[in-house]
Structures are given as C-alpha cells and as structure tokens.
Amino acid sequence: MLKTMLRRAGKFAAIAAAGLVMSAQAAEPIKIGSFLSVTGPASFLGDPELKTLEMYVEKINESGGVLGRPLELIHYDDVGNASSARNFASRLIRSDRVDIIVGGSTTGATMAAVPLVEQAKIPFISLAGAVVITTPVKEWVFKTPQSDRMAAERILSDMKERGITKIGLISGTDGFGASGRTQTLEVAKELGVEILADVTYSGSDTDMTAQLTNIRNTQGVEGVLNFGFGQGPAIVTRNYAQLGIKLPFYQSHGVASDGFLDLAGASAEGLRLPASPLLVPDSLPEDDPQKEVVQSYKAEYEARWNAKVSTFGAYAYDGLMLAVKAIEAAGSTEPEAVRKALENIQGHVGVTGEFNMSPEDHNGLKADSFRILEVQNGAWKLIN
Amino acid sequence: MFSEFLQYLFTGITIGATYALIALGFTLIYNASHVINFAQGEFLMIGGMATVSLMAMGVPMLLAIILAVVLAGVLGILLQRFAIAPAKQADVVTLIIITIGASIFIRGLAQLVWGKEYHVMPNFSSDEPIRIFGAVLNSQSLWVLGIGAILVVGLVLFFTRTLIGKAILATSMNKEAARLVGIRTQLVLMLAFMVSALLGSVAGVVVAPITFTSYDIGIMLGLKGFVAAAIGGLGSGVGAVVGGLLLGVVEAMAAGYISSDYKDAVAFSMILVVLFFMPRGLFGAKVVERV
Structure with a gap:
C-alpha cells in the first residue's frame, strides 16, 4: 500500500518536474482574450466567430506562433448578455491578464466592456457593427465590421x-x-x-x-x-x-x-x-486584392467545420489577423506599442475589406469595401 | 383609396384569422379547466416546424401535415398527463404557471432538435397572388380563412351535437356535478388539451407559408391569440373568432392609416378600452356571484 503510494508520488513528481522544464523551455504564450455570444439569441454571430478564432489560433501555432511565441486563446460565452460580457471582460483583464482582446459579438456587449478596457489600457478589437463603437474614437478600441x-x-x-x-x-x-x-x-x-x-x-x-x-x-x-x-x-x-x-x-x-x-x-x-x-x-475579378484572402478563408473554414462560411466569422478572422500583425509590428505585447501599431496599420487586406487605420479612424474601412x-x-x- | 382600404382589410383578416384559431385553443382549455394554457403558441410552432422538417425528409406535404398535427395532439395529451394531471389539487394560478414552464421546455426542445433558423413552407396552392379591385390577396390567405371557418363550424358541432363535447361543457360548468353524473373529468381534461393542440397545430401549418416558421414563432403569436381571446371574452367561442378578426383588422388599419410605430400600441389600447367597459370581454358570460 505504502509502496504503491510512494511510487505514485514519485511518478507525479517526475511529471511535474518534466512540465516545469518544458514550460521553461517554451516561450511564454501570447494571451488573446475573447468574449463572444456563442449561445443565446446572437449565437449566429458568436458561433462562427469562435470557430474562426479557434481554427486560426491553431493554424498560427502550427506554423511557429507569433514572435516565436505560441498564441493562447482564452474565451468566454456572454450568451448575448451585456452584463455578463462586462464580467467576462473584467475577468480577462484582471485574472487572465490577456495581452489583447478580440471579441464582443454584439454592440451591446462591446459597449459594456469599453469602459473597463479603456481603464485597464488593453487593446480591444470589437467584432460588432454600430457606429458608436469607434465614433468618437476611443483610444484603446478598434473594430473590424463596417458600420451601418x-x-x-x-x-x-x-x-x-x-x-x-x-x-x-x-x-x-x-x-x-x-x-x-x-x-x-x-x-x-x-x-x-x-x-x-x-x-x-x-x-x-x-x-x-x-x-x-x-x-x-x-x-x-x-x-x-x-x-x-x-x-x-x-x-x-x-x-x-x-x-x-x-x-x-x-x-x-x-x-x-x-x-x-x-x-x-x-x-x-x-x-x-x-x-x-x-x-x-x-466572381471577384482576378486583380481584386481581396480575392485570394476571401477564397482561402472560405475554403479553410468550410473544410474544417463542414458548415457554410458566414460574414460574421470573417470579422473575427480580420480581428485576429490585425492583432497578430500589430503584435509583430510592435515586436512585443507591450500594450501601448501594440495600440500604436494597430493605429498605424495600412493597406491590410482582410476578408471584410482593406484596412487603413489612423488615430482618427479605428475601423479603417471605406464604404466601398461593401460590394453591391x-x-x-x-x-x-x-x-x- | 378603396383599393388601399381593401388591402388593409385583407391583411387584417388574414392575420386576424390566425389569431382567432389560436384564441379558440385558449378558449377550449379554459372552458374545460379554467386554466389559461400558455403553451398554446408552442402547439402552433410544433405544427409548422414538424411539417417543414418532415417535408425536408421527403415526406409528401399532405402526409407531413397529418403527421405534424398528430404529433402535436400527442404532445397535448402528454402535457396534460405529465404536467397538469400530477398537480390536480393545485389551484388554477399554479396550473397556469405550469403551462408557462411547459412552453419554455417545449421551445427549448424544439431549438435543440430543429435549430434556430427560420424555415420556409411552400404555399398549399399557387404562389400567384389574387387581385381584387386593385388589392392583392395571397392565395394562402384563402386557405387560412377556409380552414379556420371549417374548424369553427366543426367545434360548434362538436360541443352541441356530441356527447363528449357536452361532457367537456358540463365539466367546465361544474366539475363536481359532472363527476357525479358519471363524466370522467380527467379524461375530459385530457381530451380538451388534445383538441386544443390539434387546433393550434393546424393554425401553425396553415399560416407557416405566410409567416415562415421557427422555434420561437409561438411566443408572439400565442400572446396575440391570448389577447384576442381576452377581447372576445375568455370562454366564448364566438368571442375568440370575433376578437381575433377584430384585433387583426385594427392592427392592419392602424399600420396603414396612422403609423406602423403605433400598430401594437393601438391593438393593446383596444384591450384596455374593451376590458374597461366590458370586463368579461365582448362576448364573455355574465357571471352572477352566488352568496
């Protein structure tokens, strides 16, 4: 009895030690936080968004991560409820200590989290549509969809x-x-x-x-x-x-x-x-800069999830890619550097459109990114 | 000018006929048990959704409709057996709350089984609208009106000509006395739930081509049906029909002539006015308090 317990304890110690060595060797992950309406009435937004984030975080990690560090996705489901979105945003900032937030499926959820994000000074890329999110410009808040x-x-x-x-x-x-x-x-x-x-x-x-x-x-x-x-x-x-x-x-x-x-x-x-x-x-013309991005996102999403691709998932794709690009440009996850880098993104071709950010424009899209x-x-x- | 009025009238009558069918379901159960069954809207949803999903599996339309209606009927019996009957000593308010719980349960189940998307059901007959004096009538509206009328006549005959119908009426008037003369009141109650579920699901099937159908379609239509029943006077069959048509027409006229913003407000103020002057509704039974 005692022997087996000792043996087990030994095994555990060995595993724990191995774990310590491993984590010391691997670079510390870049934490990407997200709160999305994965279930509830707005699940048609949150569901494809989460699937997209999961899939591309995996893909980026397989090809070596960002700045040599793997990405870690920490996500919560706000059920389309603004007050739980606020709680989860607070948890992401205070206890998970994420480096950047990509999320907020609805305008309500986004706006509930904005004061916290502004206070904590963490870059936040929202996936919701309304004009109020980025007009007037809020220092730490960006968004990927076009406004109404x-x-x-x-x-x-x-x-x-x-x-x-x-x-x-x-x-x-x-x-x-x-x-x-x-x-x-x-x-x-x-x-x-x-x-x-x-x-x-x-x-x-x-x-x-x-x-x-x-x-x-x-x-x-x-x-x-x-x-x-x-x-x-x-x-x-x-x-x-x-x-x-x-x-x-x-x-x-x-x-x-x-x-x-x-x-x-x-x-x-x-x-x-x-x-x-x-x-x-x-049917996009061959010389359309978006053609390749759009086709590959659609193909990859549909192959992985066996479900039809949706415009809303694309907002998450663009949000994640903008975050990655900014972190790479900043060369670190230092919040102010990432924020500056986000603000300076020019000519980034996403699925939704071509992003040209500036200190006055935290959305970066033009009306003609919509196709008729x-x-x-x-x-x-x-x-x- | 006239064609405009006619257009609003057609719209109102079509919606109104739907409200009337739902209101009849409320009336039926109310008569048998004095319970207001808030799961009535869910029967409507089951009718439409089951038909659509059976048709998607390749079942011919008529058979799909029959199966969907039968399914709703079975559900009505189950609701009475497993939710209402075990609480038979409870007072009416408790039973009403049980039906609200049951409706949430059924809706959740439907959401799991069928998902959250809206579904289309083809028109029963041609998609071509009918033109009358410059106004347009969807051919499906005629189906709604026709089937609604048949159901109303059928119900009247059921209650006045059949022993079972009379048994339901007797139970509603005095449960104790009905039991004394040998009516099995539990069975009567089960029957009332079944018939009301059949009614609701038929309404759901005939309106689905107009309104689309989804797991939550029953909430608002169920509520409007209840409003119609209240305007007409709970418990009155004629009241349910008149209340439904009235509500539909008033809504359409308000949307057309005043403003669509006030459409629901006008409909709901109408209840206030009606109930203020006639607390039992337009056709409600006069109650004499016995001391």
Whole structure:
C-alpha cells in the first residue's frame, strides 16, 4: 500500500518536474482574450466567430506562433448578455491578464466592456457593427465590421447612380433596424436623397403588406430600401413581390446571407444589397486584392467545420489577423506599442475589406469595401 | 383609396384569422379547466416546424401535415398527463404557471432538435397572388380563412351535437356535478388539451407559408391569440373568432392609416378600452356571484 503510494508520488513528481522544464523551455504564450455570444439569441454571430478564432489560433501555432511565441486563446460565452460580457471582460483583464482582446459579438456587449478596457489600457478589437463603437474614437478600441452608416452610404450612392433620388424607407424597430434608419436619414440628407415615406415594422410582425401599401401609394417614390435583420426583411421581400411593386428594391447588409435567399425565394429576384465579397468569392475579378484572402478563408473554414462560411466569422478572422500583425509590428505585447501599431496599420487586406487605420479612424474601412450584389436567377451576382 | 382600404382589410383578416384559431385553443382549455394554457403558441410552432422538417425528409406535404398535427395532439395529451394531471389539487394560478414552464421546455426542445433558423413552407396552392379591385390577396390567405371557418363550424358541432363535447361543457360548468353524473373529468381534461393542440397545430401549418416558421414563432403569436381571446371574452367561442378578426383588422388599419410605430400600441389600447367597459370581454358570460 505504502509502496504503491510512494511510487505514485514519485511518478507525479517526475511529471511535474518534466512540465516545469518544458514550460521553461517554451516561450511564454501570447494571451488573446475573447468574449463572444456563442449561445443565446446572437449565437449566429458568436458561433462562427469562435470557430474562426479557434481554427486560426491553431493554424498560427502550427506554423511557429507569433514572435516565436505560441498564441493562447482564452474565451468566454456572454450568451448575448451585456452584463455578463462586462464580467467576462473584467475577468480577462484582471485574472487572465490577456495581452489583447478580440471579441464582443454584439454592440451591446462591446459597449459594456469599453469602459473597463479603456481603464485597464488593453487593446480591444470589437467584432460588432454600430457606429458608436469607434465614433468618437476611443483610444484603446478598434473594430473590424463596417458600420451601418457605410451600408447606408453605399446603398444610397448606388441608388443615385441609377438616378433614384426619392425613396421609401421601411425599417425594423429592433436595434439594428432603428440604428440603420437613423443613419439612412442622416446620409440621405448629405447625399441629397429625399425620403418620402418612412415606415417601420416590429421584429415579430408576420405581414408587412400594410406598410408597403403605404409606400406604394406615396406619390413620387422611385425606389424602396428595407433596413432590417432576421426574418422580417424576407417577409417584406415576399410582400413586395405579392403587391407587384415594380420599383427598384434594396435590402441592407443585415440579410446578406444564403439563408435569406432560401427564405425569400423567387420574390428576391432583382433586389440589391451591400455585402461582403465573401458571398461571391469566385466572381471577384482576378486583380481584386481581396480575392485570394476571401477564397482561402472560405475554403479553410468550410473544410474544417463542414458548415457554410458566414460574414460574421470573417470579422473575427480580420480581428485576429490585425492583432497578430500589430503584435509583430510592435515586436512585443507591450500594450501601448501594440495600440500604436494597430493605429498605424495600412493597406491590410482582410476578408471584410482593406484596412487603413489612423488615430482618427479605428475601423479603417471605406464604404466601398461593401460590394453591391443583385439577386439574379436565385443567386448573388456581383454588380459593383 | 378603396383599393388601399381593401388591402388593409385583407391583411387584417388574414392575420386576424390566425389569431382567432389560436384564441379558440385558449378558449377550449379554459372552458374545460379554467386554466389559461400558455403553451398554446408552442402547439402552433410544433405544427409548422414538424411539417417543414418532415417535408425536408421527403415526406409528401399532405402526409407531413397529418403527421405534424398528430404529433402535436400527442404532445397535448402528454402535457396534460405529465404536467397538469400530477398537480390536480393545485389551484388554477399554479396550473397556469405550469403551462408557462411547459412552453419554455417545449421551445427549448424544439431549438435543440430543429435549430434556430427560420424555415420556409411552400404555399398549399399557387404562389400567384389574387387581385381584387386593385388589392392583392395571397392565395394562402384563402386557405387560412377556409380552414379556420371549417374548424369553427366543426367545434360548434362538436360541443352541441356530441356527447363528449357536452361532457367537456358540463365539466367546465361544474366539475363536481359532472363527476357525479358519471363524466370522467380527467379524461375530459385530457381530451380538451388534445383538441386544443390539434387546433393550434393546424393554425401553425396553415399560416407557416405566410409567416415562415421557427422555434420561437409561438411566443408572439400565442400572446396575440391570448389577447384576442381576452377581447372576445375568455370562454366564448364566438368571442375568440370575433376578437381575433377584430384585433387583426385594427392592427392592419392602424399600420396603414396612422403609423406602423403605433400598430401594437393601438391593438393593446383596444384591450384596455374593451376590458374597461366590458370586463368579461365582448362576448364573455355574465357571471352572477352566488352568496
């Protein structure tokens, strides 16, 4: 009895000693912290984001890590809840002592963590969309997705190119739709587009015929824009077709996915929307700098997870790559050096677009990183 | 002008018919047990989701619908057997809370089995909308109205012409007395849950082509159905139908003529007004307090 215990203790000691030697030999890992909405109502964002982070952290480590040090991903699931996002951000900063944070699937979660990050002075790359995250600029906060303002700019300028200057707007009353509506109204004023009808629907509405009839009967409307998210825009699209409205129809980037095409079916024919090139990787022209990045991300993600690639996962891809690039440029994980390096990233080609950061712009994307797609024969077609 | 009005009316009646079918399910269980079954919306979801997933497996549409409705019926029985029956001594409020728990459970299960995406179901007949006086009517709306009407007539006959229907009514009026004359009240209750589940799932199947379907579709539609039942007067079949149609039409008119922002506000203020002046709803039974 005593003998076996001694023997076991000996074994443990040996293992522990070996472990110590190993860790002394290997360089200390670079800790990348993340809080994402992996489950809960925003899981369509957090799930592909986490998969992307896990996969590329593995890949980078296989090819030798960054600055000769392996990456270590520490992640928590905030379930789409802003207050747990805040708690996890605090844990990442105080007890995990991460070097950089790449996360925050929703605007709510991101904004809840911002004060902590600013206080602790740790670089934070958010994966959420709203303008407020980087406008006004916050010293330590960056983000990878385009804002809804850029989507509005892209849509309205495409409309103007087609000679449409008087439009009807229908938007959801949820956060995404409401923010999109505000941005559209502002951008419209700047671009000289008149919004003649402005109607809304709530997320759980099952029929938008009444609102669309209202737009149809407004004199002078030349085009219609639907800013919304989830199943609402698909119902709007079907009602639009049923009512037989022939005006050019635009959707926002909120529904830029193949799932939307399945829901809206034939009714979606001819509509346009701004989207990531990820939806049309193969129709990008050969000289497009993004073509290679987009194609390889899509191929690698789909091979590894056996699931369709999503635009949201791409935000995490860009976030991780920006972090790695900044740490390499800084030559260390010293927070201020990494922050400066992030701010100075120029011409970084990501899946979402080409990033040109500056002290005044912590997003670094231009509106034209959105591609205008049109639905033709039930598939996305690159227009511009 | 007229076509505009007609368009809002069509929209309202279609949504209203859905509300009415859900409200009827509430009414049925309320009549049998004075319980408001908040899992009613979940039956609707089961109907739509099961049909869609069976069709995706290659089952022909009609068979898929029948299987989905049967599945919902079985679920209704299980709900009564395993959630309501064991708590038979509990008072009505406790039972209502149990149904809320059951609805959360069913929704969670559906989310695990079917995922969180929205699903499409094809129209029963042509996708071509019908044009009447400049207004457009989705052909599926006719199915909703037609099937709704058949179900309402069927229910009326069931309650007035069949022994089982009468037994349910008797149980609702006085449980003790019903038991004394030999009605097995537990069985009656189980039956009420089953019929109400069948009703809910049929509603879910017929509206799915219009509204899409997903694991959480039952929450809001269930709530609106309850509102419709309350406006009409809980316990009244006619009230459920009138309340549902009224709610749908008022919503559509408000969205069209006033502003879509106030659509839900108008609908909910309507309940306040109705219940303020007629606390039992439009067609609610007059209650005489016996001392």
